[in-house]
Amino acid sequence: MAAPFVDTAKITVRSGNGGNGVVSFHREKYVAAGGPDGGDGGRGGNVVVVADDHMSTLMDFRYKRKYVAENGMDGSGKRCTGKNGTDLVLKVPRGTVIRDAETQEIIQDISGDEPFILCKGGRGGWGNQHFATPTRQVPRFAKAGYPGETREVILELKLLADVGLVGFPNVGKSTLLSVVSRAQPKIANYHFTTLFPNLGVVYVEEGVSFVMADIPGIIEGAADGAGLGHDFLRHIDRCRLLIHVVDVSGSEGRDPVEDFEAINQELRQYSPELASRKMIVAANKVDIMQDPELLQRLREHVQAQGLEFFEISAAAHQGTRELVKRCAQELQDLPPVAVFEPTYVERPPEVDTSGEVSIEQFDDTWVVEAPWLQRLMANVNFSDYESRSWFDRQLRASGLFDKLEAMGIQDGDTVSLYDLEFEYQR
CATH class of the missing domain: 3.30.300.350 (GTP-binding protein OBG, C-terminal domain)
Incomplete structure (x- = not known):
């Protein structure tokens, strides 16, 4: 049984406390009044988040919910600073958005290669060496280290894909992905075969490729939480281009035009900006089409809205090459994959x-x-x-x-x- 796909996780992270400074005085034979030589405490470990291309889900955060970095060590005599706490590195799939659990504001989008410090370790306390002055030559006090930061955050995976496949369940999205890329999604003739998003790299020609995502089938009411669509609509937030796959075979007694409009309505309800994104319509399963009138009605309806229309059969590899070539041409003129800008504003602490x-x-x-x-x-x-x-x-x-x-x-x-x-x- 395949492991479940996890695309959100709520965790608590805490950086390490700083080590304490120490009170110490230099003691050495033949050295009178050696003076204070207490060392500083070490810095507490940071909590660092990095993107890992070998991860595709947030499964690792499903059961362990609390992550704590190492504390800094206390200082010692002879002006020796305590060892810094080891940083705690959290690896997440590329495309993970970190939100503040309370305000839902975006703290950081982990889409690049730069590590992000989510919680800074506490500073180490000063040893008594720092407090010596001409009038205070024997300071008998040192300082404790600062505590680390604690945050409760939500990790939310939004796939990094150029092209997203949308449509009702069982219209052939997984088959299309498997045909045009080397992805091997589970394919079967029943609804909700795809239970989690699949990614595939589509190689068009030398030096030309793009990433395509097969999003689990959306149903009516998905934007309100029905079915699987609500959980996975977030994964097409970044897609630069949408391919709307519609079943025109008539094998399930469905109306392609009604299906097309129902999915578009869910997209508009979820995000008006997403619904206005560039879209290509692919009429699938034309090789087993029972009523050509269904195809013609959908073509006229789509073209009336100014959208490009392709007839394909993913299973028969019919029209798929032309479709991916057109996608590659469109992507040349579209802006790059969106990176979500931080919206979180650090607020003064309530102490x-x-x-x-x-x-x-x-x-x-x-x-x-x-x-x-x-x-x-x-x-x-x-x-x-x-x-x-x-x-x-x-x-x-x-x-x-x-x-x-x-x-x-x-x-x-x-x-x-x-x-x-x-x-x-x-």
């Missing part, structure tokens, strides 16, 4: 600043630590004025400055927040 705060005084230095402060600082770009202003407002709203003043902080004293230090001014 509860009411938690406990640890404040220690070392001479004129006030060392502040709190789990919520780590999360807050991990999302601040200190090179950006607006981001710094937002951070200052968050600190004031948390009551941190009020606590420092109540403990006796003076103007000009140093406030140490992890890897940030500044002079306090009322």
Whole structure:
């Protein structure tokens, strides 16, 4: 039994925490007052997503839903930095779109070869070597590492194909794909033989080829979730050209014109932009046609809409060569396969600043630590004025400055927040 096709998956990913900095002092014979030499913590591992051309489904993500990168190692003496956490590399089929699970916004389209960092590892904490100053020669404190990022995302596979075959079940799409390419889809004379999309490379002539996708048969109501079509309509989102395959044999007592319009209606309902895409109509099974009137009615109906019309028999290899040549000509003038632009906007974190705060005084230095402060600082770009202003407002709203003043902080004293230090001014 073939493995089921999986084209969506919801997973949780978390990058590694940064390692902690260490408090250490140089100890060596004949070296007096060696000074602080505590090393920094290592960076936590990133969560990296890469395209893998050997994968065709998201099956690997069906059962395992949580992925965590390695934490960074703590620093050590002699100014030794801790080892960085190993990056966690997630391989996905080319064409996978990553969405934010909550907002459904696109974070990244994994269609190219560049790795994408989905979650950045936490920065390592500073060792006490960084906190030595002319007036603070024996810093007895270091900083904890920053926590990694956590995201809940939806992976959605949208096939990368130039040409998509659409039409009702059992009209001969799989047969057509097998005839014009080396793909070997399952073919049988019953509805829904194709349970998942199939891809094939069509070689037209030397240096000319394109990718064709056989999309599982769409039925009426597919855009509302009926049948298999709703699950797989997304796979023709990228197709530059559509071949609408219609059965004109009359063997099942169906009206080709009604079938043609029903599928177009589903496409329009799913995506008006998709329905307006370039389309070629292929009247299939002409070799076993029982009523030529059906073919003539469909031809007149299609040509009245300005669409190109081909008579073919995929099973008998009749007209298929002319069809793929015409597809290749059309593709030369059509824009490249669409890549979905990111729509996700990073939002300021909602951090509860009411938690406990640890404040220690070392001479004129006030060392502040709190789990919520780590999360807050991990999302601040200190090179950006607006981001710094937002951070200052968050600190004031948390009551941190009020606590420092109540403990006796003076103007000009140093406030140490992890890897940030500044002079306090009322």
